[in-house]
């Protein structure tokens with residue numbers, strides 16, 4: 001993996017699910033809960049809902065040429081993203097699946113000394129808070145941007161503009177980190193932001209080293225001294 005090429009980075013925007021933690025069992029319960037919700041909407045069994053959702057996902061992906069989010073799939077089948085998230089909040093138990101990884105905590109603590117850290121997620125605020133508590137990452141982030149801010153799931157240009165404006169940083173100063181290029185990184189990259197695809201723990205844990213190497217090599221002044229926050 002090459003060094004992250006931008007020496008100007010002052011802030012990092014992380015995706016949450018699949019990026020700051022990987023938990024296939026918990027991801028499966030999210031899909032199950034979504035199928036249960038959509039079964040109620042469509043008046044079918046959860047298994048039928050699962051099949052209809054898989055077909056919708058393929059159809060949408062083929063039409064758009066990109067990977068599709070759960071939000072988009074639910075929307076296309078007549079579901080409401082708000083209701084889906086109310087269902088998630090009631091149903092999902094991240095506490096039963098997620099545990100702390102001290103290596104991730106240490107890396108984020110170190111990054112936080114040099115960069116403003118943010119989360120931008122298609123999850124909702126309540127679950128994001130619970131997930132971060134499970135991971136031991138509460139309080140690490142300057143701001144959390146979640147789906148219930150505007151009910152505009154990623155990828156979304158308008159929401160991205162709002163996120164970028166809220167950080168007060170220029171595109172070249174804002175690194176986006178996520179596990180799905182089409183969802184998390186394509187639009188930020190088009191806007192001129194550096195991006196880093198992280199799909200497993202090894203990649204996530206390499207981030208600080210890549211940034212350290214790129215900033216110390218290309219910069220002759222400590223980044224944290226320039227930061228206002």
Ligand SMILES: [Mg+2]
Nearest residue numbers: 015017018179
């Ligand atoms: Mg993700």
